[in-house]
Amino acid sequence: MKLALRESGDARRPAVVLLHAFPLSGAMWEPQAAALRDFRVLAPDLRGFGGTPFSGSWLIEHAVDDLFETLDAAGVEKAVLAGLSMGGYVALRAAEKRPERVRALVLCDTRAEADSNEGKAQRAAAIDSVRARGVAAFAEPFLAGALAPETLAGNPRAVGFLKALIGAALPEAVAAALAALAARPDMTGSLSRITVPTAVLVGAQDLLTPLPAAELLRARIAGARLHVIPGAGHLSSVENPAVFNERLVSFLNGLRDRP
Numbered sequence: 329m330k331l332a333l334r335e336s337g338d339a340r341r342p343a344v345v346l347l348h349a350f351p352l353s354g355a356m357w358e359p360q361a362a363a364l365r366d367f368r369v370l371a372p373d374l375r376g377f378g379g380t381p382f383s384g385s386w387l388i389e390h391a392v393d394d395l396f397e398t399l400d401a402a403g404v405e406k407a408v409l410a411g412l413s414m415g416g417y418v419a420l421r422a423a424e425k426r427p428e429r430v431r432a433l434v435l436c437d438t439r440a441e442a443d444s445n446e447g448k449a450q451r452a453a454a455i456d457s458v459r460a461r462g463v464a465a466f467a468e469p470f471l472a473g474a475l476a477p478e479t480l481a482g483n484p485r486a487v488g489f490l491k492a493l494i495g496a497a498l499p500e501a502v503a504a505a506l507a508a509l510a511a512r513p514d515m516t517g518s519l520s521r522i523t524v525p526t527a528v529l530v531g532a533q534d535l536l537t538p539l540p541a542a543e544l545l546r547a548r549i550a551g552a553r554l555h556v557i558p559g560a561g562h563l564s565s566v567e568n569p570a571v572f573n574e575r576l577v578s579f580l581n582g583l584r585d586r587p
Contacts, residue, residue, distance in 0.1 A: 329390075331372040331398040332379030336361060339368050342431060343407040344580060345399070346371040347415025349437070349563060350509060351463075351470075351502045352493045353378030356412075359569035363577055370407070372398050374414070376501025385504050388512045391418045392425055399429070408580065410434035412565055413537065414505065417512050424518045432525040432583055433549075434576060437534050437562050439541035440548070442514035451510035455503045463502055467494040476533040476561035486566050519548035526552040527579040531560030531567060553579075 334354045337344075344367045346357045354371035355378060361369075374391055376382035395418060399407060408431050411419035416438025423430045443451065458466045471490060472480065479486055526549045530542035539556065546554040555575045560567035 329375065329380070329383060329394045329397065330401055331374065331394050333373075333398055333402065334371040335369065335402070336371075337365050337367045337369040341366065341368045342583075343368045343370055343399075343402075343404045345395070345404075345407045345409050347395070347409065347411035347418050348374065348377070349413035349415055350505050351377070351497050352490070353496070356490075356493055356563075356566060358489075359566055360573055360576065363569075363573035364580075367580060370399075370402060370404065374418070374505070376504060377497055382498055382501045382504070385507060387508050388417055388421050391508070392422045395422055396426060396429065405429065406431050408432045408434065408583065410436065410576065411438060412436040413438050413562065414509060417509070417515075420515045420518070421513065423522055423524070424515065427522075427524070430524055432579075433522065434527045434529065434579060435542075435545055436529040436572075437531055437537050437564055438545075439537045440515040440519055440545060441541065442512055443510050448510045451506045455506045458499050458502050458506070463497055463499050464495055466502065467491050470494070474536055474562040476531060476559060476567055478559055479561060479567045483567065490563065490566060516544070516548065519545065520550070522549045525579075525583060527575065528552055528554045529557055529564060529572065529575055530554070531557050531562060531564035533560065534562045534564070536562040
């Protein structure tokens with residue numbers, strides 16, 4: 329499936345693909361737009377989110393195929409993949425499946441491990457909740473667990489921005505994404521085969537994919553660099569965009585002389 333795509337920045341530069349978190353859309357990268365204006369930026373909406381229609385159940389494997397079909401249509405042969413949370417799962421599988429098409433990786437607030445049995449049960453309960461009570465009721469507890477306390481208490485603009493993005497999602501799309509996340513493969517064994525430059529970013533107060541998960545990525549991927557984003561939880565690109573953008577742009581600038 330070809331995904332809805334936001335394009336911005338300098339079309340003459342190598343492509344940077346921003347893969348969004350659950351249950352948001354490519355619009356979540358708005359706080360990065362100005363910082364990335366000197367790069368060619370592509371921000372797709374995964375199935376059922378943003379401008380991409382809902383088409384029933386899907387798996388991470390389908391998201392990877394969608395990604396490459398969309399890049400083909402955009403004339404992009406090789407790209408930096410930057411994924412946050414769910415987007416990171418897609419980026420990792422894409423790098424395993426088609427390594428020749430990945431120039432570098434930025435793995436943000438994500439993990440390589442599959443869900444535990446407890447995690448799968450929590451996803452199932454969340455699916456039931458979304459189907460019974462709707463997305464708006466799901467958004468409140470989700471953000472309470474995802475965001476840093478200082479974000480919740482002191483950054484109403486970020487909280488409102490995220491609530492609006494979640495509220496725009498169809499319940500069916502949210503439920504399908506939860507099922508895809510529960511079924512995603514364990515990517516731990518493939519980390520040692522990643523040879524492209526890799527940056528790992530994680531919010532200092534991320535409780536969903538916490539620092540030990542980021543440290544595992546750093547330890548298993550040769551040459552990976554880890555950066556902790558202060559004052560941020562699981563959605564660090566929105567919670568502390570100033571530091572997040574500084575780390576992201578510094579990494580991308582370091583790729584200038586690489587093919």
